[in-house]
Amino acid sequence: MKIIIVTGATRGLGLAVARQCIADGYKVVAVGRTMTEELAFLLQQYSECIDFERYDFSDTEGIHLFAVQITKKYGRPWGLVNNAAIGRDGVLATLHERDIADLIKINIEAPILLTKYILRPMLINRCGRIINVSSIIATSGFNGLSVYGATKAALAGFTKSLAREVGKAGITVNTLAPGYMETDMTSALQGDRLESVRRRSPLGHLATVEDAAYAVSYLLSEQSSRVTGTTITVDAGSSC
Amino acid sequence: MKEKIINIITEIASDSGWEIVANLNDDTVLLESGLDSLGFAILVARLEEELLLDPFTMMDEPVYPRTLGEFVKIYENCSS
Numbered sequence: 301m302k303i304i305i306v307t308g309a310t311r312g313l314g315l316a317v318a319r320q321c322i323a324d325g326y327k328v329v330a331v332g333r334t335m336t337e338e339l340a341f342l343l344q345q346y347s348e349c350i351d352f353e354r355y356d357f358s359d360t361e362g363i364h365l366f367a368v369q370i371t372k373k374y375g376r377p378w379g380l381v382n383n384a385a386i387g388r389d390g391v392l393a394t395l396h397e398r399d400i401a402d403l404i405k406i407n408i409e410a411p412i413l414l415t416k417y418i419l420r421p422m423l424i425n426r427c428g429r430i431i432n433v434s435s436i437i438a439t440s441g442f443n444g445l446s447v448y449g450a451t452k453a454a455l456a457g458f459t460k461s462l463a464r465e466v467g468k469a470g471i472t473v474n475t476l477a478p479g480y481m482e483t484d485m486t487s488a489l490q491g492d493r494l495e496s497v498r499r500r501s502p503l504g505h506l507a508t509v510e511d512a513a514y515a516v517s518y519l520l521s522e523q524s525s526r527v528t529g530t531t532i533t534v535d536a537g538s539s540c
Numbered sequence: 541m542k543e544k545i546i547n548i549i550t551e552i553a554s555d556s557g558w559e560i561v562a563n564l565n566d567d568t569v570l571l572e573s574g575l576d577s578l579g580f581a582i583l584v585a586r587l588e589e590e591l592l593l594d595p596f597t598m599m600d601e602p603v604y605p606r607t608l609g610e611f612v613k614i615y616e617n618c619s620s
């Protein structure tokens with residue numbers, strides 16, 4: 301069974317990706333801080349296909365050891381989905397420096413470090429898939445999300461150069477850019493603001509976490525072996 | 541250690557179809573040995589898996605060895 305590491309798999313998009321990976325026949329290593337009912341249910345139903353590894357990515361110093369232990373326990377991974385992130389919003393002029401530092405640490409420093417060390421077993425295998433979850437906000441911008449948007453644009457930039465670096469070793473690196481999806485991260489966006497996001501979609505509705513998880517499924521598959529350094533946008537057309 | 545490292549270099553090169561210089565010795569400049577920077581990364585990954593250590597991550601300051609001799613020494617110091 302091919303191993304896929306999914307960060308932030310306790311809820312939202314990461315959980316949907318974990319579900320899709322199980323359906324696709326992978327073994328999932330779900331990483332996050334807090335067990336949820338939904339994840340516990342998956343673990344119980346598909347105990348052969350999914351394991352939970354608790355990790356808090358604000359501890360960037362421990363990421364090397366964490367990656368080494370994961371590889372030792374589960375074997376060399378086939379895929380890494382860098383999905384965990386925080387979405388703290390607030391206008392820059394009043395956003396606390398601590399929040400700025402946390403956003404940079406969890407959304408960009410941690411996935412870069414995790415990728416560095418999970419990449420190594422992939423290099424030995426000379427195959428693998430890395431998927432970085434960015435956002436359409438990386439390119440479109442959104443009032444109150446300047447720092448979050450900067451981290452998401454950084455991740456998309458990371459994809460491009462890394463894809464060039466590791467392509468010769470048969471590893472692909474791609475970005476998923478979801479539009480607005482209803483999850484805990486976006487629960488604060490309600491009412492008129494939510495309606496205006498919905499109106500922007502030519503399809504008249506929003507993308508779901510399942511829609512985005514299908515795109516991840518494609519990027520993880522053998523069939524995507526000639527797709528690298530690119531971005532797949534799943535936003536019900538709202539940025540077109 | 542040196543022998544182990546040279547064996548791995550040769551293995552990586554033959555897996556990738558790269559040509560390695562005939563006489564690998566302490567003065568061989570790593571990036572002129574026939575391994576490119578990706579090959580070098582694969583070498584560090586292989587050694588980490590086999591020796592369970594990555595001396596470069598353990599160092600406080602970034603160190604980028606130039607020659608095979610410098611590279612071997614780093615691993616020897618770290619595993620002793």
Ligand SMILES: NC(=O)c1ccc[n+]([C@@H]2O[C@H](COP(=O)([O-])OP(=O)(O)OC[C@H]3O[C@@H](n4cnc5c(N)ncnc54)[C@H](OP(=O)(O)O)[C@@H]3O)[C@@H](O)[C@H]2O)c1
Binds near residue numbers: 309314382477479483
């Ligand atoms: N929702 C959207 O509309 C939207 C749009 C575009 C892009 N995205 C991107 O999609 C991804 C998933 O978003 P989501 O909406 O599913 O968010 P979410 O519901 O808030 O879930 C975030 C996930 O990240 C994990 N996480 C957060 N901080 C962590 C930390 N310090 N250590 C370990 N895990 C941590 C959380 O797990 P624990 O709390 O258990 O640690 C959780 O599983 C993110 O990269 C986000 O930027 C979302």
